[in-house]
Amino acid sequence: MRILLVGAGGVGGSVAAIAARRDFVEHLVVADSDPARARAVVERVGDPRFVAVRLDATDADGVAAALAEHGCTALLNATDPRFVMPLFRACLLARVTYLDMAMSMSVPHPTSPYTQPGVLLGDEQFALADEFAAAGVLALVGMGVEPGLSDVFARYAADHLFSRIDELGVRDGSDLRVEGRGFAPPFSIWTLIEECLNPPVVWERDRGWFTTEPFSEPEVFDFPGGIGPLECVNVEHEEVLLMPRWIDARRVTFKYGLGSHVIGVLRTLHELGLSSTVPVQVGGVSVSPREVVAACLPDPATLGPTMSGRTCAGLWVSGTGVDGGPRQVYLHHIVDNEWSMREYGCQAVVWQTAVNPVVALELLATGVWSGRGVLGPEAFDAVPFLDLLTSYGSPWGMREGG
Amino acid sequence: MRILLVGAGGVGGSVAAIAARRDFVEHLVVADSDPARARAVVERVGDPRFVAVRLDATDADGVAAALAEHGCTALLNATDPRFVMPLFRACLLARVTYLDMAMSMSVPHPTSPYTQPGVLLGDEQFALADEFAAAGVLALVGMGVEPGLSDVFARYAADHLFSRIDELGVRDGSDLRVEGRGFAPPFSIWTLIEECLNPPVVWERDRGWFTTEPFSEPEVFDFPGGIGPLECVNVEHEEVLLMPRWIDARRVTFKYGLGSHVIGVLRTLHELGLSSTVPVQVGGVSVSPREVVAACLPDPATLGPTMSGRTCAGLWVSGTGVDGGPRQVYLHHIVDNEWSMREYGCQAVVWQTAVNPVVALELLATGVWSGRGVLGPEAFDAVPFLDLLTSYGSPWGMREGG
Numbered sequence: 001m002r003i004l005l006v007g008a009g010g011v012g013g014s015v016a017a018i019a020a021r022r023d024f025v026e027h028l029v030v031a032d033s034d035p036a037r038a039r040a041v042v043e044r045v046g047d048p049r050f051v052a053v054r055l056d057a058t059d060a061d062g063v064a065a066a067l068a069e070h071g072c073t074a075l076l077n078a079t080d081p082r083f084v085m086p087l088f089r090a091c092l093l094a095r096v097t098y099l100d101m102a103m104s105m106s107v108p109h110p111t112s113p114y115t116q117p118g119v120l121l122g123d124e125q126f127a128l129a130d131e132f133a134a135a136g137v138l139a140l141v142g143m144g145v146e147p148g149l150s151d152v153f154a155r156y157a158a159d160h161l162f163s164r165i166d167e168l169g170v171r172d173g174s175d176l177r178v179e180g181r182g183f184a185p186p187f188s189i190w191t192l193i194e195e196c197l198n199p200p201v202v203w204e205r206d207r208g209w210f211t212t213e214p215f216s217e218p219e220v221f222d223f224p225g226g227i228g229p230l231e232c233v234n235v236e237h238e239e240v241l242l243m244p245r246w247i248d249a250r251r252v253t254f255k256y257g258l259g260s261h262v263i264g265v266l267r268t269l270h271e272l273g274l275s276s277t278v279p280v281q282v283g284g285v286s287v288s289p290r291e292v293v294a295a296c297l298p299d300p301a302t303l304g305p306t307m308s309g310r311t312c313a314g315l316w317v318s319g320t321g322v323d324g325g326p327r328q329v330y331l332h333h334i335v336d337n338e339w340s341m342r343e344y345g346c347q348a349v350v351w352q353t354a355v356n357p358v359v360a361l362e363l364l365a366t367g368v369w370s371g372r373g374v375l376g377p378e379a380f381d382a383v384p385f386l387d388l389l390t391s392y393g394s395p396w397g398m399r400e401g402g
Numbered sequence: 403m404r405i406l407l408v409g410a411g412g413v414g415g416s417v418a419a420i421a422a423r424r425d426f427v428e429h430l431v432v433a434d435s436d437p438a439r440a441r442a443v444v445e446r447v448g449d450p451r452f453v454a455v456r457l458d459a460t461d462a463d464g465v466a467a468a469l470a471e472h473g474c475t476a477l478l479n480a481t482d483p484r485f486v487m488p489l490f491r492a493c494l495l496a497r498v499t500y501l502d503m504a505m506s507m508s509v510p511h512p513t514s515p516y517t518q519p520g521v522l523l524g525d526e527q528f529a530l531a532d533e534f535a536a537a538g539v540l541a542l543v544g545m546g547v548e549p550g551l552s553d554v555f556a557r558y559a560a561d562h563l564f565s566r567i568d569e570l571g572v573r574d575g576s577d578l579r580v581e582g583r584g585f586a587p588p589f590s591i592w593t594l595i596e597e598c599l600n601p602p603v604v605w606e607r608d609r610g611w612f613t614t615e616p617f618s619e620p621e622v623f624d625f626p627g628g629i630g631p632l633e634c635v636n637v638e639h640e641e642v643l644l645m646p647r648w649i650d651a652r653r654v655t656f657k658y659g660l661g662s663h664v665i666g667v668l669r670t671l672h673e674l675g676l677s678s679t680v681p682v683q684v685g686g687v688s689v690s691p692r693e694v695v696a697a698c699l700p701d702p703a704t705l706g707p708t709m710s711g712r713t714c715a716g717l718w719v720s721g722t723g724v725d726g727g728p729r730q731v732y733l734h735h736i737v738d739n740e741w742s743m744r745e746y747g748c749q750a751v752v753w754q755t756a757v758n759p760v761v762a763l764e765l766l767a768t769g770v771w772s773g774r775g776v777l778g779p780e781a782f783d784a785v786p787f788l789d790l791l792t793s794y795g796s797p798w799g800m801r802e803g804g
Contacts, residue, residue: 182673268670271584273698280697285687292694295682296675 001026001365002071004096006057006087007078008032008041010187010300011101011144014346014354015078018392020045022358024365029070031055044345057083063090073097074364076357080191081105085124088139092128095137097364099357101144103238106198113199114213120201122241125374133373142376143360144353145313145333146172146254147238149377149389149396152356153315153331154239156382158247161329165249165319170239171330173223173230173257174311176337176348178303183265186303186311186349189294193275196256196266200234203244203252211236214270215263223257223312224399225334230257242376249319269293304347310336311348316402328402335394343393359388403428403767404473406498408459408489409480410434410443412589412702413503413546416748416756417480420794422447424760426767431472433457446747459485465492475499476766478759482593483507487526490541494530497539499766501759503546505640508600515601516615522603523643527776535775544778545762546755547715547735548574548656549640551779551791551798554758555717555733556641558784560649563731567651567721572641573732575625575632575659576713578739578750580705585667588705588713588751591696595677598658598668602636605646605654613638616672617665625659625714626801627736632659644778651721671695706749712738713750718804730804737796745795761790 001024005015008030019025031053032038038052055066057079063086067075077087077100084104091098103122110118125141132139142148150170158165178184185192199211215233222229237254244252258266269275274293279286314332321327337348344351360377363369369380377385386396403426407417410432421427433455434440440454457468459481465488469477479489479502486506493500505524512520527543534541544550552572560567580586587594601613617635624631639656646654660668671677676695681688716734723729739750746753762779765771771782779787788798 183670264666265670265674268585268667269674272667272695274676274695276698280694282689282693282697285689287684287687287689287694289694289698291684292682292689292691293674293676295684296678296691 001361002073003027003361004029004031004067004070004072004075005078006031006055006063006075006083008034008037009078010347010350011354012078013041013044014344014350015076015358016041016045016050017344017346018351018355018358020047020050022362024362025049027051027070027072029053029066029072031066033057058086060086060090060093063087064094067094067096074099074361076361077101080188088125088128091139092132092135092137095135097137098139099143099360100141101148101353101357103141103147103241106236108199109211114211117201117209117211120209120241121236121238129374136372138364138371139374140360140364140371140377141374142238142242143357145356146170147242147377148356149313149333150239150315151242151377152382152385154243154247154317155378155380156386157315157317157329157331159382161322162317162319162327163322163324165247165317167251167253167316167318168243168247168249169316170237170254170314171221171223171232171257171316172313173221173227173232174309174349175227176307176309176311178298179306179308181298183262184298184303185262185300186307186347187300189297190290193266193269193290193293195235195237196258197270197275198236200236200254201240202234203240205250209240215267217255219255221255221257221316224330224332224397225310225312227310227312231260231263232257233263243378246376246378300347304337304341304345307337307347310334311352313352318402330399330402331396332399333394333396355389355392355394359385359392362388403763404475405429405763406431406433406469406472406474406477407480408433408457408465408477408485410436410439411480412749412752413756414480415443415446416746416752417478417760418443418447418452419746419748420753420757420760422449422452424764426764427451429453429472429474431455431468431474433468435459460488462488462492462495465489466496469496469498476501476763478763479503482590490527490530493541494534494537494539497537499539500541501545501762502543503550503755503759505543505549505643508638510601511613516613519603519611519613522611523638523640531776538774540766540773541776542762542766542773542779543776544640544644545759547758548572549644549779550758551715551735552641552717553644553779554784554787556645556649556719557780557782558788559717559719559731559733561784563724564719564721564729565724565726567649567719569653569655569718569720570645570649570651571718572639572656572716573623573625573634573659573718574715575623575629575634576711576751577629578709578711578713580700581708581710583700585664586700586705587664587702588709588749589702591699592692595668595671595692595695597637597639598660599672599677600638602638602656603642604636605642607652611643617669619657621657623657623659623718626732626734626799627712627714629712629714633662633665634659635665645780648778648780702749706739706743706747709739709749712736713754715754720804732801732804733798734801735796735798757791757794757796761787761794764790
């Protein structure tokens with residue numbers, strides 16, 4: 001398979017490092033608006049199948065030209081969510097398979113942001129679903145770890161573990177810490193603020209999608225692998241928009257195990273107006289407070305060597321088991337930063353995000369997975385995905401009892 | 403008395419509003435680097451004794467010229483602490499009485515900031531004490547409410563209430579709140595951060611001055627006047643540097659009743675590097691994170707009308723009473739924002755700061771207080787000050803038992 005990887009940040013770099021070990025990759029073009037960043041990724045991989053190019057993700061003609069020039073049949077979007085739509089549209093025009101790990105952005109409801117949804121995550125993409133289907137083009141959206149592997153778990157639970165599902169509850173937590181830093185999020189603070197301060201969305205069979213106040217429905221969830229109990233709160237996340245389209249459940253939620261410390265930090269940033277992206281005047285210049293917050297923190301891509309601990313992505317499912325009795329399970333995937341640094345030179349969170357689209361590309365390249373239209377990971381058979389993920393050296397797990 | 407008031411911010415504006423009601427003021431020049439701000443203060447007062455001028459506080463020649471032109475015998479510095487030294491030196495050269503409400507700035511110890519003092523608050527001013535004394539010029543430093551009235555209380559306690567003082571503990575707290583804002587400090591966040599994150603300084607008879615970690619020695623102090631209990635922590639403040647020079651005590655502390663919420667906010671700003679004044683690069687521009695924090699919050703000078711509650715400044719004293727038995731008292735001064743807004747159109751915190759230097763100027767103008775050299779408020783007789791403050795319509799109080 002010939003692939004155009006757009007975005008040579010932390011996740012893009014990990015995608016390259018993982019893909020370099022797989023034979024299905026014939027040619028991989030690493031593209032970034034900063035050509036030095038793309039070149040650095042390719043040099044680190046040191047594989048003749050890989051090349052670096054400069055590419056502006058918003059330039060449809062440039063993207064089409066790169067796809068054509070390199071004969072790519074798939075584009076993997078590893079940029080931030082602002083660039084989803086131009087890349088998504090470019091693939092429709094070029095009739096090339098599109099994959100991403102985060103979906104098109106939401107817009108809060110103009111008058112009732114904390115009760116009613118406005119524009120939902122992925123709405124702009126699903127609006128083009130018929131056009132993708134008619135053109136025979138596949139967009140596999142939300143194919144990272146969360147969304148992504150979490151959605152694969154949902155399909156697995158529905159097909160193999162439950163006869164009736166009460167709740168599909170994504171629960172994400174980690175005990176990652178950075179030497180000498182009380183607060184150093186392992187991925188972009190910009191995204192963390194966006195996820196956590198946007199109105200969380202919840203789906204219920206009887207109500208459809210609705211929103212709540214930030215940090216709603218706090219609960220303590222006990223994460224496996226030695227991570228332990230963490231305070232989790234509702235967060236806006238793609239799974240809540242994806243799962244109900246393919247899986248029958250009474251309720252779908254996403255709760256992030258931020259822990260009380262990080263929740264406190266985010267509340268403070270919000271309270272002081274520092275989470276805002278609306279520029280403020282400071283002296284003679286105009287800056288976005290959120291960008292200033294990001295500039296004060298270390299670049300997450302540089303944290304790997306000073307970080308330790310594990311990150312856990314997973315799906316808690318409750319309902320009725322295939323035997324007819326009540327059942328709860330927690331399907332999960334844990335990456336230890338020490339392992340991912342040693343094996344791939346990649347920090348755990350970005351490695352865990354990056355491995356899943358590579359597995360998906362391999363399933364598409366080998367024809368195990370195929371489809372047309374705009375599809376989430378739960379639209380495909382989960383078993384070959386979970387088996388291939390395990391064969392990548394990164395097994396998943398299941399805790400009976402929730 | 404002919405007075406040059408430098409700084410037409412919240413405190414300067416309140417000084418003008420209070421001074422306008424006093425006959426001892428013959429002429430008051432309101433000076434600011436922003437002439438519109440100075441003019442606005444003078445227009446609000448509407449008193450023919452008051453004039454507005456443009457003045458750069460760092461321009462020694464300009465300050466000397468303004469003092470000479472208006473025949474001023476006293477300069478009241480109502481600017482921020484960065485301008486203390488140029489104005490202080492200008493008064494020495496011009497042989498004019500100098501007053502301020504905050505002293506020259508500290509510099510943390512280069513290697514042991516949280517145990518050893520570096521350059522202390524006021525050190526730069528006290529270094530010129532002999533020159534002031536030799537020139538027959540008085541600098542009355544730290545003559546606001548805290549420092550200021552708190553130091554007057556210390557002198558009063560030593561002269562009239564105690565035969566032996568164990569601890570002089572300034573304790574400051576308020577129940578001020580701003581309509582619709584969870585966090586809106588009633589004075590500059592820049593100063594709040596500076597005070598609270600600099601290493602707190604403590605004085606003990608056997609150790610002299612030493613520093614601690616920020617937010618050290620938390621205690622809950624029950625403030626009078628309906629304010630109630632608040633979490634207080636050590637903060638760097640001028641009283642700790644002033645009181646031991648004139649009053650015999652075993653220990654001198656300053657604890658600020660920030661409450662756990664504000665302490666949490668300040669800790670977070672510190673943890674994220676947002677308290678820093680060292681510029682960071684954001685896009686193409688360079689900004690001080692602390693200035694960005696300030697720009698996100700409402701201007702404290704504009705908060706008066708939406709604020710409610712009371713602010714309490716005071717001194718807790720423990721030791722042996724004049725009758726030889728153990729004694730504890732809390733000497734205090736409370737301003738209700740509703741009262742200060744109605745009576746003076748001034749927010750409570752700036753009014754409480756501003757009234758004290760006006761009282762001191764009146765005592766100097768009438769010859770009740772006199773001196774030469776660099777002196778704190780505790781170098782003067784406390785009784786006439788406290789009586790005059792009461793006659794300004796703002797009585798002080800004493801709670802027996804601490």
